[in-house]
Amino acid sequence: MDHATQVALIRRIQEHLRTDTTHMEAEESRIPMESYLRADRLEAERELLFQRRPLLVAHTSQLPEPGDYLTHDASGLPLLVCRTASGEPTAFLNVCRHRGTRLVEEECGRRKHAFVCPYHGWTYDTEGSLRAVPHETGFPSRPSESVGLVRVSIAERFGLLWAQGRKDSRFAADTFLAPIASELASHGLETHVVFRPQRLELKLNWKLAIEIFLEAYHVRHAHRTSIYPLFIDNVGLMDRLAPHIRCVFPKRTLRDLAGTPEETWRLRPHANILYFIFPNTLMLVQPDHVNVTTVFPLDLDRTDFRTFTLLPEAPLSEKATRHWDKNVDLFMAAVQEDIQMGESIQRGLRSGANASLRLARFEHGLRYFHEAMDQALGVRG
Structure with missing residues (x-):
C-alpha cells in the first residue's frame, strides 16, 4: 500500500476518533434469510462463484x-x-x-x-x-x-x-484482481513462506464464515478477553474495491500518531488490514505477517475452512518457531470465538424468529459482500 493511501486512511480514522463516530452507510440494510437456506441458491453459488471465477x-x-x-x-x-x-x-x-x-x-x-x-x-x-x-x-x-x-x-x-x-x-485473473492489485503487490508475498496450514469443517453456511470477519461491531463482546484490548471499539473502514473489499480495523496505538510527522506514518503497525477477495478469500495483513483464509461450501450448513500464515522467512530456530506459534495461536483463538458465534447463528436460521438478518449502518461490509454476490448471480434486489 503506497504511503499516500496509508496517510489518507489514517486521517479518516483520526477524524472518526475526533468526532466519536465510525464509517457508516446512510441506511440500515437486511439480508434475506433465503440466502442461507435455499438449496438452489447454493448450487448457483457453487457453479457461478466457485467454478467460473479465479x-x-x-x-x-x-x-x-x-x-x-x-x-x-x-x-x-x-x-x-x-x-x-x-x-x-x-x-x-x-x-x-x-x-x-x-x-x-x-x-x-x-x-x-x-x-x-x-x-x-x-x-x-x-x-x-x-x-x-x-x-x-x-x-x-x-x-x-x-x-x-x-x-x-x-x-x-x-x-x-x-x-x-x-x-x-x-x-481474466488480471482484470479480476485489478482493483486490489497494487495493494497486494505492495506486501511482497512472493518471498513469504507458508506456516502452519490448517483445515476445519464448520457447522455453518459458507457466507456466515465470511461475514464474521467483515465488521468491527462484535469485537468488544465476542473477543473481550482475546483481541479486544488491542482494538478501538466499533471503529473501522470498509471500502469497496469492487467486487472486493478492504477493511481497516485500527488498534489503540493509532492514537499515538497524533501530532507526529505524516511522513513517518505507517498503517500496518497500528491496524489490521483485511482484504476480502471475492468470493471466498480473506487476507489479514498484520504488522509482520499475513493470515490467509479461504472458505468453500460443503452443504447449506457445512463449510470447508482453510487457513495458513505467511511469514517473511521460515523460522530458523526454536525461539522463532515459538514466536510464530504464539501469533498463530492468538489468531486461531479469535477465529474460534468467531466460529462459535457463526455456528450459533446457523442453529437459529430455520427457527422462524427472523425473516431477514438486520445490518446496522456500520455493518456495511456484509452488505457489500451480498451485493457483489447478487450481482454475480444475477439476483435482482
Whole structure:
C-alpha cells in the first residue's frame, strides 16, 4: 500500500476518533434469510462463484520446484496443480482420460515427473500430455497422440496461485484482481513462506464464515478477553474495491500518531488490514505477517475452512518457531470465538424468529459482500 493511501486512511480514522463516530452507510440494510437456506441458491453459488471465477488455491512456496504438485477439490471440481519442468504453474482436472479414474489421490507431493493412473497405468507428464498407454494396440485411435489431461486456467500473481475450474468460462485473473492489485503487490508475498496450514469443517453456511470477519461491531463482546484490548471499539473502514473489499480495523496505538510527522506514518503497525477477495478469500495483513483464509461450501450448513500464515522467512530456530506459534495461536483463538458465534447463528436460521438478518449502518461490509454476490448471480434486489 503506497504511503499516500496509508496517510489518507489514517486521517479518516483520526477524524472518526475526533468526532466519536465510525464509517457508516446512510441506511440500515437486511439480508434475506433465503440466502442461507435455499438449496438452489447454493448450487448457483457453487457453479457461478466457485467454478467460473479465479480462486486462490495455493501460495507459491507450496510448489517451489519443478514437479511439485497438489490436489484441490474444495471448489467442487477435482484439480491437479503442478509446476512444470520450466517452472511454470499448470492445472488440470484430476481425471484420467481413459475411464475417468482420479489420477492423483494424495494431497501434495514433490518433484514428480509423471502422473500414472492407478487403474490402467496411463501416464501423463507435468504438461498434461499423455506419454504412455499400456497395450495401445487396443486403441486404434492412438490416444497418446491426441489426448491429454483437461487443462484449466491458472495464474501466478502476488505469490499466489489462482485457478478457475470450468474451462468453458473466460479466465481474466488480471482484470479480476485489478482493483486490489497494487495493494497486494505492495506486501511482497512472493518471498513469504507458508506456516502452519490448517483445515476445519464448520457447522455453518459458507457466507456466515465470511461475514464474521467483515465488521468491527462484535469485537468488544465476542473477543473481550482475546483481541479486544488491542482494538478501538466499533471503529473501522470498509471500502469497496469492487467486487472486493478492504477493511481497516485500527488498534489503540493509532492514537499515538497524533501530532507526529505524516511522513513517518505507517498503517500496518497500528491496524489490521483485511482484504476480502471475492468470493471466498480473506487476507489479514498484520504488522509482520499475513493470515490467509479461504472458505468453500460443503452443504447449506457445512463449510470447508482453510487457513495458513505467511511469514517473511521460515523460522530458523526454536525461539522463532515459538514466536510464530504464539501469533498463530492468538489468531486461531479469535477465529474460534468467531466460529462459535457463526455456528450459533446457523442453529437459529430455520427457527422462524427472523425473516431477514438486520445490518446496522456500520455493518456495511456484509452488505457489500451480498451485493457483489447478487450481482454475480444475477439476483435482482
